[in-house]
Amino acid sequence: MTDSTARPVRVRFAPSPTGPMHIGGVRTALFNWLFARHNNGKFILRIEDTDRKRFVPGSLEKIYDGLGWLGLNWDEGPDVGGPYGPYVQSERLDLYKKWADWLIDNDKAYRCYCTAERLERVNEERKARKEAPGYDRHCRYLTEAERAEREAQGLPSVVRFKMPLNGSTTVYDMIRGNVQFENSTLQDLVLLKSDGFPTYHLANVVDDHFMEISHIMRANEWLSSAPIHFQLYAAFGWEMPQIAHLPVLLNPNGKGKLSKRSAGFFEDGRKVLVLAEEFKAAGYLPQAVVNFLTNIGWSFGEDREVFSTQEAIERFDIARVNPADSVYPIEKLDWLNGVWIRNLSEDELRPYLREALESAGLTVDDAILNQVLPLAQTRIKTPQEIVELAGFLFRDSFAPVPFEQLIPKKWDAVQARSILEQVVERLSALDGWTHDKQEAEMRALLEESGLKPRDLFGMLRVAATGQAISPPLFETTEIIGKDETLRRLRQAAETVAVQG
RNA sequence: GCCCCAUUCGUCUAGAGGCCUAGGACGUAGCCCUCUCAAGGCUAAAACAGGGGUUCGAUUCCCCUAUGGGGCACCA
Numbered sequence: 270m271t272d273s274t275a276r277p278v279r280v281r282f283a284p285s286p287t288g289p290m291h292i293g294g295v296r297t298a299l300f301n302w303l304f305a306r307h308n309n310g311k312f313i314l315r316i317e318d319t320d321r322k323r324f325v326p327g328s329l330e331k332i333y334d335g336l337g338w339l340g341l342n343w344d345e346g347p348d349v350g351g352p353y354g355p356y357v358q359s360e361r362l363d364l365y366k367k368w369a370d371w372l373i374d375n376d377k378a379y380r381c382y383c384t385a386e387r388l389e390r391v392n393e394e395r396k397a398r399k400e401a402p403g404y405d406r407h408c409r410y411l412t413e414a415e416r417a418e419r420e421a422q423g424l425p426s427v428v429r430f431k432m433p434l435n436g437s438t439t440v441y442d443m444i445r446g447n448v449q450f451e452n453s454t455l456q457d458l459v460l461l462k463s464d465g466f467p468t469y470h471l472a473n474v475v476d477d478h479f480m481e482i483s484h485i486m487r488a489n490e491w492l493s494s495a496p497i498h499f500q501l502y503a504a505f506g507w508e509m510p511q512i513a514h515l516p517v518l519l520n521p522n523g524k525g526k527l528s529k530r531s532a533g534f535f536e537d538g539r540k541v542l543v544l545a546e547e548f549k550a551a552g553y554l555p556q557a558v559v560n561f562l563t564n565i566g567w568s569f570g571e572d573r574e575v576f577s578t579q580e581a582i583e584r585f586d587i588a589r590v591n592p593a594d595s596v597y598p599i600e601k602l603d604w605l606n607g608v609w610i611r612n613l614s615e616d617e618l619r620p621y622l623r624e625a626l627e628s629a630g631l632t633v634d635d636a637i638l639n640q641v642l643p644l645a646q647t648r649i650k651t652p653q654e655i656v657e658l659a660g661f662l663f664r665d666s667f668a669p670v671p672f673e674q675l676i677p678k679k680w681d682a683v684q685a686r687s688i689l690e691q692v693v694e695r696l697s698a699l700d701g702w703t704h705d706k707q708e709a710e711m712r713a714l715l716e717e718s719g720l721k722p723r724d725l726f727g728m729l730r731v732a733a734t735g736q737a738i739s740p741p742l743f744e745t746t747e748i749i750g751k752d753e754t755l756r757r758l759r760q761a762a763e764t765v766a767v768q769g
Numbered sequence: 770g771c772c773c774c775a776u777u778c779g780u781c782u783a784g785a786g787g788c789c790u791a792g793g794a795c796g797u798a799g800c801c802c803u804c805u806c807a808a809g810g811c812u813a814a815a816a817c818a819g820g821g822g823u824u825c826g827a828u829u830c831c832c833c834u835a836u837g838g839g840g841c842a843c844c845a
Contacts, residue, residue: 493840726804
């Protein structure tokens with residue numbers, strides 16, 4: 270989609286250090302990154318910290334961690350540097366001031382001395398008259414004398430942009446085509462605040478220009494600002510980057526956009542994760558999260574939903590992004606994570622399982638882990654699930670199973686005891702403790718006794734593992750070992766005997 | 770209040786005027802496989818917001834309405 274005459278592809282992700290890394294931000298970063306990698310361009314990380322009030326310490330680390338975890342590497346940024354630095358806006362203040370002054374000198378902007386109180390009053394009046402809220406351009410029309418007087422008094426001021434009063438502005442959006450705005454609906458927005466810091470609009474335009482950003486891909490909520498930025502570029506006489514507004518993630522309950530939430534929450538009884546760190550902590554694989562995100566608002570084609578990040582890079586096309594916002598389809602993440610877990614090699618999966626087990630306070634025996642790993646691989650959607658499925662393999666203690674749980678429906682204690690004793694006898698006589706030998710022996714018992722596999726194996730499962738759900742029975746007892754398995758079965762027989 | 774964007778199964782999506790009796794996926798239900806649970810296979814229910822145009826023909830183009838989202842800060 271990028272024509273070859275265009276400038277080299279340089280895109281940026283420009284978060285504000287105002288807290289945790291939100292999944293919506295991650296998605297925006299991902300689409301920028303995919304675009305950059307697809308076009309062999311540069312992906313730049315820039316920190317927009319021009320609002321000193323909202324700065325939250327530690328945010329920068331969360332941005333690095335979140336992007337890094339997903340493999341969204343940046344070519345230029347605060348930590349890695351680059352030829353267009355600094356990459357932190359608070360270190361570029363002189364630049365913004367210089368260009369704000371340039372706009373004033375060229376009659377494209379003006380100083381405004383209005384107080385917060387007056388602004389608020391004007392706003393109220395306009396609202397009362399059912400007009401659009403906003404500034405009444407009072408200071409735009411100050412005479413030279415009035416201006417000089419205010420300067421002499423040393424009144425604090427902001428710099429405001431002189432928005433064209435009439436006409437219209439048409440912005441070409443790479444996803445939705447031309448979008449037209451009436452200039453009369455646009456405001457004389459503030460470019461430089463009274464504290465000397467730029468607003469987003471100024472800093473963004475100046476930085477994108479001097480960092481030679483070729484394409485801007487940002488969230489949908491910025492679409493209304495596009496004509497403002499267009500006019501700023503026009504005032505400066507700079508070429509505006511190509512621009513696209515990405516659809517946003519909506520809350521699963523259908524109310525508003527997801528980014529209104531600052532952390533994971535429960536909806537319909539399931540946890541809806543929204544922070545990058547939560548995904549990692551919950552055991553989701555980075556490739557699964559990337560895959561999950563790339564299926565929202567964009568589709569691979571060929572009816573494929575499962576694909577690698579590399580494949581996504583090869584195919585990514587910003588023009589094919591769906592313009593409509595989407596409800597966050599979090600229920601697909603578990604499925605995808607399961608798919609990716611099954612795609613992992615044993616060596617890749619092992620550390621995840623080890624960590625999950627250790628986090629649950631279990632001591633991990635390497636031999637046991639290696640044996641249970643392939644059994645668990647098709648049965649878990651997150652590494653943590655191995656604890657519930659097979660954590661008993663890593664526990665020393667084994668609590669005797671209560672009578673009620675042991676006996677299959679329609680069986681009585683006498684029968685159960687008799688069967689268990691036969692099982693113990695036959696299994697202890699076994700030469701070799703492989704799962705197929707055990708199974709062959711038990712199949713023979715089934716044959717002779719006419720019992721149902723479900724009943725017999727079910728009882729043995731509970732007796733040997735203490736659980737009604739486990740990995741396949743004989744693979745499991747093979748891991749548990751002959752002595753311990755028989756001990757547990759005898760114990761079960763005793764439990765039944767007492768009741769009987 | 771004004772402005773902008775969007776609207777295909779519950780959800781994510783394919784669909785760029787005839788290929789659509791609208792395809793895929795998740796989820797749901799059923800069946801098969803089966804020692805439990807998964808995985809896997811098969812099947813089912815499930816959508817073009819409504820109304821006008823344009824056209825020989827609209828899911829696809831235009832308009833209106835409705836609904837949803839976003840914006841209108843010395844926040845980004």
